[in-house]
Amino acid sequence: MNLFLRLLWLRLSAHRRGPVSLWDTVSTPFRVAPTDLDALFHMNNGKYLSLLDLGRVDLMLRSGFWGRLDERGWYPVVAGQTITYRRSLKLWQRFDLHTRVVGLDDRWIYLEQTFAVGREIYAAAMVRARFLKKTGGSVGHDELEEMTGPFGDHLAVPDWALAWADATKIAPTTLPR
Numbered sequence: 001m002n003l004f005l006r007l008l009w010l011r012l013s014a015h016r017r018g019p020v021s022l023w024d025t026v027s028t029p030f031r032v033a034p035t036d037l038d039a040l041f042h043m044n045n046g047k048y049l050s051l052l053d054l055g056r057v058d059l060m061l062r063s064g065f066w067g068r069l070d071e072r073g074w075y076p077v078v079a080g081q082t083i084t085y086r087r088s089l090k091l092w093q094r095f096d097l098h099t100r101v102v103g104l105d106d107r108w109i110y111l112e113q114t115f116a117v118g119r120e121i122y123a124a125a126m127v128r129a130r131f132l133k134k135t136g137g138s139v140g141h142d143e144l145e146e147m148t149g150p151f152g153d154h155l156a157v158p159d160w161a162l163a164w165a166d167a168t169k170i171a172p173t174t175l176p177r
Helices: 002-017 045-062 065-072 141-148 159-167
Strands: 026-031 074-085 094-104 109-117 120-133
Touching: 002 026, 002 045, 026 045, 045 065, 045 074, 045 094, 045 109, 045 120, 065 074, 065 141, 074 159, 120 159
Parallel strands: none
Antiparallel strands: 026 094, 074 120, 094 109, 109 120
């Protein structure tokens, strides 16, 4: 329920945080709620992953990208993510989740998402995603670029993220006997 309320809040308040480009870094404010805590009374590691979803939704809503996806019958999916925790977020602590598209390879879109208190980074994640069609199949980069306009020369996936994507492929699609 907590994430549903946060999603509702994002949708209702997106206009107050102002429009952005899909290629901008968005900062989404949050506060650690009691339902975010684990047994050690800091934010649960799984909650970070759920909040990453909301940061991406905020970027898509504020850039108008969400509406254009919906019009075409496309939707985003996460294929992989990695996160590194540096410091713990505590009950009632305010923090911002910074989200930005860093680049594309031949198949995936990569986003960097950072949890910060002020200028101090508490956790950082790299997310590998793509878009699917409700009618079936994947959205090609050419179709995506037709919708968004040119991707821009500033987009570049770090070498380590490409190596991570390659190293984390799931080879067989079935378990061995």
